[in-house]
Amino acid sequence: MGLVSKDRLRAKLKNGDTTVRVLLSHPMHTGRAKNSAGELIAAEFIQDIRCWRNDVEILTMKCGTATAKNPYFSFQLVAGKAGDKISLRWVDNLGTKGLAETMVK
Amino acid sequence: MVKEVDQHRRQVLKGAISASTIALVAASGLLLPQRLLAHWPKNAFNAETVEDALLALLDEAEVAEDSAISFKVGTPPSYAVNGASVPVQILSELENIERIAILVEKNPFPLAMSLDVTEAVKLPFKTMIKIREDSNVIAIVRADGKLYKTSRFVEVDIGGCG
Structure with a gap:
């Protein structure tokens, strides 16, 4: 399926620290839900999310099926300055990958 | 007679296909997902x-x-x-x-x-x-x-x- 570009990544300076907000666009099927025909929908969920600041890896998130649809995350980074590059990559259980990048404002 | 030959041919084909499938899965299993998901516990x-x-x-x-x-x-x-x-x-x-x-x-x-x-x-x-x-x-x-x-x-x- 290739790269998905609907993912949103925002980073903002707030009181000297950086606040990062992530909203990924992904159905996050658990493999337990059924469609209208009563068939199970195959599992499809993000497993691994990695996050970098200026090419230094800062955070790894491992997700199970219990992560909500269109996953949302928010966290803070110590210090930082405007123009820092925040980047993020994710991989789901089927091998689909996503990439998002932003500059700190 | 023709039927028997046919049967045999089928089995040979089947075996060949499953062997190559297994080899493929093994290869991809070693190369692709493992690298991507190596750290997913x-x-x-x-x-x-x-x-x-x-x-x-x-x-x-x-x-x-x-x-x-x-x-x-x-x-x-x-x-x-x-x-x-x-x-x-x-x-x-x-x-x-x-x-x-x-x-x-x-x-x-x-x-x-x-x-x-x-x-x-x-x-x-x-x-x-x-x-x-x-x-x-x-x-x-x-x-x-x-x-x-x-x-x-x-x-x-x-x-x-x-």
Whole structure:
């Protein structure tokens, strides 16, 4: 399926620290839900999310099926300055990958 | 006679196909998914109890209940209308946090999320999770090699794992 570009990544300076907000666009099927025909929908969920600041890896998130649809995350980074590059990559259980990048404002 | 030959040919073909399929799967298994998912702790995420998940994830399940972590679940807190996306917020005053895990006790697979944190990351951490039914939600934090745990009971109106 290739790269998905609907993912949103925002980073903002707030009181000297950086606040990062992530909203990924992904159905996050658990493999337990059924469609209208009563068939199970195959599992499809993000497993691994990695996050970098200026090419230094800062955070790894491992997700199970219990992560909500269109996953949302928010966290803070110590210090930082405007123009820092925040980047993020994710991989789901089927091998689909996503990439998002932003500059700190 | 023709039929027999045919049968034999089929078997030979079948064997050849399955052999090549196995070889292909093995090769791709070694090359692709392993590289991509090398660090996804499958045992931990497929564990069906909180203890098993913690053992698989952290090699230990001995935790100190502690007030050093504070934890908000649900909107409004401790109640969630829709179990398919329950907001969770984790806050802590602890230093040297190495790992954070979020578990939902009564979900089919309790482990919802596991974070590897570096010193550049500061809490609060916010996210949304699915909760199947009224259940304890547990946050585990490993800091300085010790495990800290806090939990909160959440009521759910509509289950979120169906």
